[in-house]
Amino acid sequence: MRLLICLLVLISTSLCGQKSKTYTLRTIAFYNCENLFDTVNDSLIFDDDRTPEGRYHWTQERYLQKIENLSKVISKIGFETSKTSPDIIGLCEVENRDVLEDLVQHPNLRDKDYGIVHFDSPDARGIDVALIYKKASFIPSSFKSHRLLLFDELSERKYTRDQLVVGGTMDQEEVHFIVNHWPSRRGGAASSQPFRVRAALLNKRIIDSIQKLDLDAKIIAMGDLNDDPIDDSLKKILKTKGKTRQLDSTNLYNPMEAMFKKGVGSLAYRDQWNLFDQMFMTANLVTTDRKGLSFWKAGIFAPPFIRTDKGRFKGYPLRTYSGGTHTAGYSDHFPAYLFLLKEKVE
Numbered sequence: 001m002r003l004l005i006c007l008l009v010l011i012s013t014s015l016c017g018q019k020s021k022t023y024t025l026r027t028i029a030f031y032n033c034e035n036l037f038d039t040v041n042d043s044l045i046f047d048d049d050r051t052p053e054g055r056y057h058w059t060q061e062r063y064l065q066k067i068e069n070l071s072k073v074i075s076k077i078g079f080e081t082s083k084t085s086p087d088i089i090g091l092c093e094v095e096n097r098d099v100l101e102d103l104v105q106h107p108n109l110r111d112k113d114y115g116i117v118h119f120d121s122p123d124a125r126g127i128d129v130a131l132i133y134k135k136a137s138f139i140p141s142s143f144k145s146h147r148l149l150l151f152d153e154l155s156e157r158k159y160t161r162d163q164l165v166v167g168g169t170m171d172q173e174e175v176h177f178i179v180n181h182w183p184s185r186r187g188g189a190a191s192s193q194p195f196r197v198r199a200a201l202l203n204k205r206i207i208d209s210i211q212k213l214d215l216d217a218k219i220i221a222m223g224d225l226n227d228d229p230i231d232d233s234l235k236k237i238l239k240t241k242g243k244t245r246q247l248d249s250t251n252l253y254n255p256m257e258a259m260f261k262k263g264v265g266s267l268a269y270r271d272q273w274n275l276f277d278q279m280f281m282t283a284n285l286v287t288t289d290r291k292g293l294s295f296w297k298a299g300i301f302a303p304p305f306i307r308t309d310k311g312r313f314k315g316y317p318l319r320t321y322s323g324g325t326h327t328a329g330y331s332d333h334f335p336a337y338l339f340l341l342k343e344k345v346e
Helices: 002-017 060-076 097-104 189-213 232-237 256-261
Strands: 023-036 088-094 114-118 128-134 139-146 163-170 173-181 218-224 267-269 272-274 277-282 294-300 336-343
Touching: 023 060, 023 173, 023 218, 023 277, 060 097, 088 097, 088 173, 088 218, 097 114, 097 128, 114 139, 114 163, 128 163, 128 173, 163 189, 173 189, 189 218, 189 232, 256 277, 256 294, 277 294, 277 336
Parallel strands: 023 088, 173 218
Antiparallel strands: 023 336, 088 128, 114 128, 139 163, 163 173, 218 277, 267 272, 294 336
16 A cells, blocks of 8 residues: 555656646738728729729728728737737738738737738739738748739630738748639629639649648648638649548648538628638648647637627628728628647747
8 A cells, every 4th residue: 555655656746747838829810801992093903992082982081990990800810819919911902012011000010010021913903912920920031923814705814813922931940821812703603713713723833833842841821712612613623621631741721611511601792601711721730749830720700899780781791881881890801810839849
């Protein structure tokens, strides 16, 4: 009996002497800003509606309210878990670098010291994709804008958004981010599907080209894809998998697929929810070994303050405009986000 007691004391002492593991937590997010335009009429793009004299009477006051609203949302994404704003945010529907500067310099975000990666794209409305990053969390080393060439049935060029690729170092590891805003469903989902298939093919070529240089490259793609996780662009072209047990080293994992099948959406139209705002990644980010950066969990950020609280559209994203009326909201999309973990070495 005395020997048993001594053994129990030794085991207890040994366990108490073990240090609990601690982790670095990184938040990666994507947000469709719903027409973040300045008030200046740019003669090279179709932004006339988003000016003080235009259809939407887009005044400086309304613009500054929009900046405040978006910066507030960004500052809160993942905050309950991380206690800070995201380390990386992909953005779409931004007009130019000036609006991005106004966004990151707003008091809600200024002390986070965000850097900006942005290129002007040929989109007819002048809306671009961009990436903002905490300079303390990520050091970019490469960035490129990839043009998506589209032609209609009359062989006329359809101008759309580029796909932005940013590579750099996060927590002593190289990570690549791809920011997308694929062609819309204007004209119908079926008739416009070939354009999103083309966008998916470009995305696949980008991923393949990165992996050709580094087979073990860690890649996270994000964006408003204007397709759901189960659509052909993702399942047949990019061959994304929705379950971790289906993965092999060549696959892409899309955590949004399971969420979509449970009824989660990032935008609503005619009483139907879609999950267009997605994030998917290379399989080497999906591991229980936290020695390197690895995927933990993903979600859609939809707190009550960015939802419509009454009426026919109760629960929908609280938009900036609804039916042409200024509603002083946030966006017609909810942001998507995911967390990465990496074990700290003492």
